[in-house]
Amino acid sequence: MSRHCTTYGESMETERRKAHKAMSELLEKILSKDNMNAAYKRVCANKGAGGVDGVTVEELGDYIKENWDSIRNQIRSREYKPQPVRRVEIPKPDGGVRKLGIPTVMDRVIQQGIVQVISPMCEPLFSERSYGFRPNRSCETAIRQLLVYLNEGYEWIVDIDLEKFFDNVPQDKLMSLVHDIINDGDTESLIRKYLKAGVMTTQGYEETKLGTPQGGNLSPLLSNIMLNELDKELEARGLRFTRYADDCVIAVKSESSAKRVMRTVSDWIERKLGLKVNMTKTRITRPMKLKYLGFGFYKDSRTKEWKCRPHQESVKKFKDRLKGLTCRKMPGTVTGKIEKINQVTRGWINYYALGSMKTVMTEIDAHLRTRLRVIIWKQWKVPGKRQWGLQKLGVGKDLARLTAYCGDRYYWVATKTCVVRAISKDVLAKAGLVSCLDYYNERHALKLC
Numbered sequence: 001m002s003r004h005c006t007t008y009g010e011s012m013e014t015e016r017r018k019a020h021k022a023m024s025e026l027l028e029k030i031l032s033k034d035n036m037n038a039a040y041k042r043v044c045a046n047k048g049a050g051g052v053d054g055v056t057v058e059e060l061g062d063y064i065k066e067n068w069d070s071i072r073n074q075i076r077s078r079e080y081k082p083q084p085v086r087r088v089e090i091p092k093p094d095g096g097v098r099k100l101g102i103p104t105v106m107d108r109v110i111q112q113g114i115v116q117v118i119s120p121m122c123e124p125l126f127s128e129r130s131y132g133f134r135p136n137r138s139c140e141t142a143i144r145q146l147l148v149y150l151n152e153g154y155e156w157i158v159d160i161d162l163e164k165f166f167d168n169v170p171q172d173k174l175m176s177l178v179h180d181i182i183n184d185g186d187t188e189s190l191i192r193k194y195l196k197a198g199v200m201t202t203q204g205y206e207e208t209k210l211g212t213p214q215g216g217n218l219s220p221l222l223s224n225i226m227l228n229e230l231d232k233e234l235e236a237r238g239l240r241f242t243r244y245a246d247d248c249v250i251a252v253k254s255e256s257s258a259k260r261v262m263r264t265v266s267d268w269i270e271r272k273l274g275l276k277v278n279m280t281k282t283r284i285t286r287p288m289k290l291k292y293l294g295f296g297f298y299k300d301s302r303t304k305e306w307k308c309r310p311h312q313e314s315v316k317k318f319k320d321r322l323k324g325l326t327c328r329k330m331p332g333t334v335t336g337k338i339e340k341i342n343q344v345t346r347g348w349i350n351y352y353a354l355g356s357m358k359t360v361m362t363e364i365d366a367h368l369r370t371r372l373r374v375i376i377w378k379q380w381k382v383p384g385k386r387q388w389g390l391q392k393l394g395v396g397k398d399l400a401r402l403t404a405y406c407g408d409r410y411y412w413v414a415t416k417t418c419v420v421r422a423i424s425k426d427v428l429a430k431a432g433l434v435s436c437l438d439y440y441n442e443r444h445a446l447k448l449c
Contacts (some may be wrong), residue, residue, distance in 0.1 A: 051104030101213025127231035133220035154251035161281035353443035
């Protein structure tokens with residue numbers, strides 16, 4: 001009996017050692033030179049502000065050379081303690097704030113190293129209808145899928161709003177799901193430490209008993225692991241949905257189905273995932289009243305198909321941004337302003353290029369050129385320079401002199417005089433200005449291929 005017990009005990013110890021070896025192998029893969037070098041390059045490419053220790057991205061290389069051996073050994077022995085994240089509050093359009101947690105640059109590298117190894121393990125488990133923070137997926141693919149549902153007749157939308165999702169994730173539930181995927185005690189311990197690292201605010205240190213800091217490299221992956229449970233439940237019910245991070249919409253065929261789905265899914269989320277559903281923002285709506293990932297939706301009167309375009313609120317934000325960049329009271333050269341305008345324009349159009357917006361782009365183009373003409377007219381300052389500038393651009397001497405003495409009626413001069421012809425679209429293009437309409441037409445055509 002004793003011999004059998006001893007044998008059984010030895011067998012258990014052998015299995016324990018094997019399991020520990022396997023766990024160590026995963027951690028060593030994370031800490032490997034190649035993986036951490038790739039993580040370092042990724043963090044440097046993303047740039048971003050420093051954390052509570054004050055170390056910047058530019059200083060990161062020297063910091064790693066001096067401290068990496070010690071940090072790696074601490075991680076291996078489970079003695080490493082991530083530093084608290086730095087709280088940054090970003091104003092939201094509705095008047096609230098989005099709380100971001102900025103880790104130190106060193107912790108961002110470690111988190112990125114974890115993500116690079118774990119993501120391939122998670123990807124086969126994730127839903128085809130999950131589009132956020134995943135390879136070869138984007139907001140655009142989510143919008144395309146939603147349009148498919150709408151054009152199949154699923155025109156009642158359940159718009160699920162999770163209340164402060166990243167701040168309210170139950171950490172024990174999340175870590176249980178992480179364990180089911182990786183089954184690695186060493187890596188799980190490290191991930192949990194990042195969840196428990198706390199946050200530094202203007203009032204001092206605060207514990208983090210709930211949530212995963214929005215702003216860390218790990219958070220997007222952890223959010224997908226958590227919400228993959230919701231995806232599986234919706235798939236099991238045979239529902240048509242798209243999810244980008246915590247933005248989830250479900251498409252059904254009738255109002256009664258929408259009411260039932262909203263009630264039962266909201267209840268399931270709160271019971272099974274321990275998350276809070278914001279019932280004041282969770283709603284049933286029709287496509288024309290929906291705003292999803294910045295897009296609005298309309299039915300083409302000619303083709304009778306549902307299509308997308310930038311939501312009117314998104315367009316307003318874009319206009320406001322351009323207005324700020326073309327304020328005539330702001331210092332800076334015209335060339336410098338044009339560079340910033342081009343950067344914003346390209347970024348915005350690249351995001352919304354799938355949508356229909358020729359009319360909007362035409363309008364913005366014209367308004368933008370007018371504001372640049374105002375800036376140029378103001379910078380010329382005196383009549384003599386204004387006359388010289390107009391003549392240089394091909395305006396006759398007499399007309400140039402007459403216009404130069406029109407004074408500082410900026411908008412009138414920029415819209416009602418020869419300044420429009422002199423500082424034309426072609427002239428501004430030669431100065432480097434990207435036409436919103438031309439760039440949109442180019443990018444939109446590629447989306448339709």
